[in-house]
Amino acid sequence: MTESTQALAPPLDALSFEQTVPCSVAHRRALGEVFVADSAAGPDGDVFLALQLPRAHTLWFDRTTPFHDTFSVAEAARQGSFVALHRHLGVPVGLPFTLQRFEFAVADLECYRDSGTAPLEGILRYTVADRADRGADFSQMRLRGEVAVGGRQAMTIDADVVFLARDDYAALRRFQLSRKPAGEPYTPPPAFAPELVGRLDRRNVVVGDSPAASGAGEARFAFVVDRTHPSFFDHDYDHVPGPFIVEGFRQAALVTATRTGAADSPLMAVTGCSTRFTSFGEFDSLLECTAAVAEVSAEGAVTVEVGLHQFGKRLAEGRVELTPLPGR
Structure with missing residues (x-):
């Protein structure tokens, strides 16, 4: 481990970037989808994790800019939360879970600049901000995290995760699926051209225009679900x-x-994202996203409010902050 990352590391130089953690503790199936290399507990109860982002990846390297995707670090942090919970915080592997809230903020975009020769590596530190255990098979926790890259703060994270007993989860899903309206087989619309969302590979585009009309000041999009995608559906x-x-x-x-003219290009970095889920989205039915520009800063950053909708109900809400990349 380099000197630049030792300041955020636990005692005895415990972290390694030599291999990944087991897939099961990161909640991934494929080895190539695991971005957590190691973990260790600190003396104050914090959990430290070594993160490494691959430079060759069908989803996270699908970009046209010389910066690593900030979403890829957020995905590594999401996996890291499960590693911390299973390895160090007493939550058994295999319990069903819901990630009810996940927020991140980018502290320094320069931390994400691609060197062109090495994968992005960082140290993630998680602190348990709140915890409620109700029996052996139910845990609710709030995790706060900080990612350092090259010894500099790159991202902060705040997340709420709930683990349930298998029988409780199964009963919840049976109830939710019983309320799913019957209807004709659903055919999703065509996905957008990849250049409209800053991508190169059409397989990585997940939205298209919705068949429903957009409201005043609010755009509406349909999700295009491909369950063979190797990363989203690992x-x-x-x-x-x-x-x-x-x-x-x-x-x-x-x-x-x-489309609204708030930005002149889709080649922007996500520097802030907050999402809160209240229910699950179901397959094989129209699943929509609404989006509306909430703010445009003098520096060109655009904040967009988003929502998830299905069967006439709002399932999730969030905000996405887009920032022009340095040098553009």
Whole structure:
């Protein structure tokens, strides 16, 4: 481990970047989708994690700018939360979970500049801000995190996660699916062209225009779900997964910002994102995102408010902050 990262490391230089943690503790199926290399507990109860982002990846390296995708570090931090919970905070592997809230803020975009020769590596420190245990199979926790890259603060994270007993989760999902309206087989609309959302690969585009009309001051988009995608659907899900939805929020925010003239290009970095989920999105039915520009700063940063909708109900809400990349 380099001197620049030792300041955020636990005692005895415990972290290594030599291999990944087991897939199961990161809630991933494929080795290539695991971005957590190691973990260790600090003397004050904090958990430290070594993160490494691959330079060659079908999703996270699908970009045209010389900066690593800030969402890729947020994904590593999401995986890191599970590693911390399972390895160091007493939550058994295999319990169903819901990530009810996930927020991150980028502290320094220069931390994400691609050297062109090495993967992005960082140290993540998690602190348990609040915890409630109700029996062996139910835990609710608030985690606060900080990512350092090259010894500089790169990102802060704040998340609420709930783990449930398997029987309780199964009963919840049976109830929710029983309320799913019957309807005709659903065919999603065409996805946007990749250049509209700052991508190169069409497979990584997850939204298109919605068949429903947009409201005044608010755009509406339909999610385009491809369950064969190797990263978004690394393993089977019984609902549309959160990382896929948040990527849809990002893409909807980019299209909305450029269509309204708030931004002149979709080549922008996400420097802030907050999401709060109240229910699951179901497969094989229209799942929509609404987006509206909330603020444009003097420096050109655009804040977009987003929402997730299905069957006439709002399932999630959030905000996405887009910032022009340095040098553009």
